Amino acid sequence: MFHLASSLYTQYTKREQYNVLILGLDNAGKTTFLEHLKLLYPTPNETKKAEGAPDTTETIRSKRILPTVGQNVATIKYEGSDSHQFTNINLKFWDLGGQKSLRSMWSRYYKSCHGIIFIIDSTDTERFHECYETLMEITHDQSWSDENNGFDFVNVPILMMANKQDLPTAVDLISLKTGYFIDLVSELEATDLKLLPVSILENQGLRESLDWLVTRLVYNKANKMPQYK
Numbered sequence: 227m228f229h230l231a232s233s234l235y236t237q238y239t240k241r242e243q244y245n246v247l248i249l250g251l252d253n254a255g256k257t258t259f260l261e262h263l264k265l266l267y268p269t270p271n272e273t274k275k276a277e278g279a280p281d282t283t284e285t286i287r288s289k290r291i292l293p294t295v296g297q298n299v300a301t302i303k304y305e306g307s308d309s310h311q312f313t314n315i316n317l318k319f320w321d322l323g324g325q326k327s328l329r330s331m332w333s334r335y336y337k338s339c340h341g342i343i344f345i346i347d348s349t350d351t352e353r354f355h356e357c358y359e360t361l362m363e364i365t366h367d368q369s370w371s372d373e374n375n376g377f378d379f380v381n382v383p384i385l386m387m388a389n390k391q392d393l394p395t396a397v398d399l400i401s402l403k404t405g406y407f408i409d410l411v412s413e414l415e416a417t418d419l420k421l422l423p424v425s426i427l428e429n430q431g432l433r434e435s436l437d438w439l440v441t442r443l444v445y446n447k448a449n450k451m452p453q454y455k
């Protein structure tokens with residue numbers, strides 16, 4: 227009885243924290259995404275972002291973001307577009323280096339993550355197949371099997387972001403879904419997967435993307451419990 231009361235107390239007084247992995251090939255925009263989120267959302271110690279914040283696109287453009295070799299970590303307080311929904315959620319992001327030689331490190335994080343964001347450079351058509359193969363490797367990695375009763379397949383939601391839509395050479399969502407990634411969409415039919423068009427630099431589609439992800443993280447809660455902080 228005491229344990230039940232204590233766990234209910236924890237659930238109602240603490241914030242839920244979900245861990246999200248940001249993956250994708252090098253130069254996709256992963257670190258730019260994390261830096262932009264840090265400008266848009268408060269940290270767990272802040273109450274709210276100041277009203278009339280400066281143009282985040284300009285701030286991001288002025289930052290010198292280098293290719294990631296290790297990892298970048300940041301935690302934000304999630305604020306849904308609909309303010310009545312999900313008022314008690316923190317998101318902790320791990321942004322990992324996407325260069326080929328660094329991708330073998332990714333699987334170490336799979337067990338601790340509640341969701342994956344996979345970012346694609348929509349102008350880099352020559353590497354779309356590499357994106358497909360990389361996603362297949364992620365979803366079929368054996369690290370998933372231990373917690374999945376021998377079923378070695380990803381058990382967390384995946385949000386694919388078709389980034390750099392601000393550039394004229396970017397491939398649009400319909401062409402990606404019906405052309406380049408048609409195999410991917412059918413291969414991952416059973417996965418909780420969404421492909422959204424974004425411009426991380428210009429803050430297009432970022433809030434919508436997080437709203438989708440958070441809804442799916444909460445939906446998947448019984449399968450993968452959040453941490454309480």
Ligand SMILES: Nc1nc2c(ncn2[C@@H]2O[C@H](COP(=O)(O)OP(=O)(O)OP(=O)(O)O)[C@@H](O)[C@H]2O)c(=O)[nH]1
Nearest residue numbers: 252253254255256257258293294324390425426427
């Ligand atoms: N035009 C445009 N450029 C972008 C956008 N997002 C990111 N970039 C650029 O893409 C380049 C790579 O961005 P990063 O954030 O360093 O990419 P990354 O995925 O972290 O790369 P690695 O750390 O090597 O894995 C930078 O020059 C960014 O300014 C976007 O929405 N539009």
Ligand SMILES: [Mg+2]
Nearest residue numbers: 256257293294
């Ligand atoms: Mg990076």
